[in-house]
Amino acid sequence: MSLMLGEIALSQLPGQLWHIFYYIVSPLLMLIGLGCLIQRKLSLDMPTLTRLNFYFVVPAVIYFSVVTSTLRLADVAVVMGFHLVLIVLLSAAALSLGLILGVARDRLCALLMTVMYYNSGNYGLPLQDLAFRQMGRNVDATGLQVFVMILQNFSGFTVGILLAAAGGTSGSDRHWRQNLLHIIKFPPIYALAAGLITAQVRNLLGDDAVKAAGALEPFWDVVVHTRSAFVAIALVTLGAQLALVKSHDGPRYPVTLSVVLRLLVAPAVALGLLYLAHVFMPGTITPFVGQVLLISAATPTAVNAMLLCLEFNNHPDYLARAVFYSTTLSPLTVTLTIFAAQSGMFAPLVIA
Secondary structure: OOOOHHHOOHHHHHHHHHHHHHHHHHHHHHHHHHHHHHHHHHOOOHHHHHHHHHHHHHHHHHHHHHHHOOOOHHHHHHHHHHHHHHHHHHHHHHHHHHHHOOOOHHHHHHHHHHHHOEOOOOOHHHHHHHHOOOOOOHHHHHHHHHHHHHHHHHHHHHHHHHHHHHHOOOOOOOOHHHHHHHHHOOHHHHHHHHHHHHHHHHHHHHHHHHHHHHHOHHHHHHHHHHHHOHHHHHHHHHHHHHHOOOOOOOOOOOHHHHHHHHHHHHHHHHHHHHHHHHHHOOOOOOHHHHHHHHHHOOOOEOHHHHHHHHHOOOOHHHHHHHHHHHHHHHHHHHHHHHHHHHHOOOOOOOOO
16 A cells, blocks of 8 residues: 555545555454453463463564565664664653653653553554555565564563662562573564574575475474464454453553653654654665654553563553553554555655
């Protein structure tokens, strides 16, 4: 799908938005809804479902994306650098607004986590796959999103742990060895390393790579089938996790601020960064990469942020509500963001 806003009459705008919502966003909603329904009816074992996704399916997606990717190393470097700048700016915006609006200091770390950490895996990967499937570039889009997910998780298990512990009332004495163990056990890192090694070996083998691939075809079939299951398992897992969020009266938290920052301000900041890159470093970010980065920035608050705050007793109810409401409202903002990225509204920043 390649939209050109200049060639679309205003009367066609609702139809274009509906097309994006129906064909890209609604499949995500249906799978999330099914996960929520199944959890409420069958009470799934969430640790098992989460581990199946995290230790088995996600590594297969990463390995597949790296091995089959045609992306330039420069594009990967741009994605990682852009992401780091984005989370720094978002954390600064969240901290500044939190102080200006009088958010209690013991909740500032939790506020930062609702904005800095977004659902780049369970939500972001399927979203990129669907958003670029009709263009035939879904593999490249998910390949770029993989690096966003790895950075998000790596940052979560380092800076995120510090934030959760700093604002928490228990667990702040946790040994650094345990934190390091989380990083060492992080499966996507090993999947990424395996993918890079495979690609390098393939290049070294040259013409003999075809024979080697034929001999390893059964193993590759396992990767392909596992990768194919990712969208369903990831979104059903997310829905099941949302079903466990209890909405009840409690302390007044700045949930609205978190949701606005995550769903509206984050993509706006991403667009601003794309503009600055276009002005001061023209050609650094290709149009396709710009689209992926803009859409990625619009995803809701990460469930992992809620889990970290739960572990350190850092206002987990606040994080649970931020995850729930940002995910519930994200179909509206994500639809608008995809339209903005692919319509030509901001050409030549993000239009292919």
